[in-house]
Amino acid sequence: MSKTNTRWVFGAAAAIALALGAYLGLRQEPPADATALLALSLPDAAGKEQSIGQWRGKVVIVNFWATWCAPCREEMPEFMRAQTEFGARGVQFVGIAVDQADKVDQFAKDLGLNYPTLIGGYGAVELSKTLGNRLAALPFTIIVDRQGRVAHTQLGLLKPDQLRSIVGKLL
């Protein structure tokens, strides 16, 4: 093996190790199970406490969002379409708003939101951090399978084909 080739092999090996390390370090580590999430209770816009656990056994898609977050609002119509399409097959979307109840209520009415959204306030950001949202940014979505395991966490927009691909495997 020539000197140049050896150097290339070592270089490539080091690059692979580096890339691997970077990926392991950067990827969102989802918690192994969704026990903490399913045990959570938060008020809805009417002030009534709602437990996420009431949807246990379904594919639960929990979306942290806010009215002040434009990308969050952007993906919600798609979530509404998916709720309509997959609801009867056991998919339940649930919003957790990092926001104030009155703003959430108004926005949900304007949009005709067809799935429940709970009011988490800014405290919900801290909660999402414990669920893998390292940067505490929005939107952040957690998909829980029927067995209560976290199947996917997503920081940023969940694209329609991506959503359908993940949900399709869980139904």
Place this chain on the structure above:
Amino acid sequence: MAFALALTAFGPAFGPAFGLAFGQVNPLPPDKAFRFSARALNPETIETRFAIADGYYLYRDRIHFSVEPATTELTAPALPEGKVKEDQFFGRVQTFRGSLLVTLGLKDPTPGQKVVVVAESQGCADVGICYPPQVQRVTVAMPAASAAPTRPGEPPKKSWFNY
């Protein structure tokens, strides 16, 4: 160079192999996306700066300043005009990118005192995420009155925004 190429080539291949789904983003933490700094210009004026990383922006109407201790007060800071963005929900909003300089005036400053500038801001990244409101603090040592003398003939250091 080879390293960079190899990273580019191999990087995406590792995603699925290690359970990383496609479409994930790795944005900056908010304090790196929106770096805040402040310095004293004279005994009664502080210049603040947000260095906003490429691909990130701040909302004008969500930027607020205060100073500590609470006995120190600010004159109303005047933010420059931002770039107008049409928001489906909020209508016309103004945003800042790049560098944002805002001058703050202290009311009845105590020369030589240390003040903590508290900046609240809220912004987003073009990759499609938003950060909750951030609070950043910078301590600024105000110069003693003699340290920044007003040159003869120069108009009084009355801040332009202090009308």
